[in-house]
Amino acid sequence: MANVYVEPRPKSREPHAPITGFVVEDHSDHVLSGPYVTQAAAITWAKQSGHKPLVARVRHLTDKRNPDHWRQA
Numbered sequence: 702m703a704n705v706y707v708e709p710r711p712k713s714r715e716p717h718a719p720i721t722g723f724v725v726e727d728h729s730d731h732v733l734s735g736p737y738v739t740q741a742a743a744i745t746w747a748k749q750s751g752h753k754p755l756v757a758r759v760r761h762l763t764d765k766r767n768p769d770h771w772r773q774a
Contacts, residue, residue: 704728705752707743707774709760710736725754728765744774
């Protein structure tokens, strides 16, 4: 089971920028699926596809090399 990341779109470092959707990415920033209207829909797809989805603890802190920025969904 591979880790995948549920990322908000558009990617923004601004803490209050509006979210228009979510995508599922691998560790190399390749989009595997999406866009989805909700984070829950992206998580459901990832689980049904045999992945372990991770979501950001804080939206503007999404460094995939730092495990403290992510939590399991």
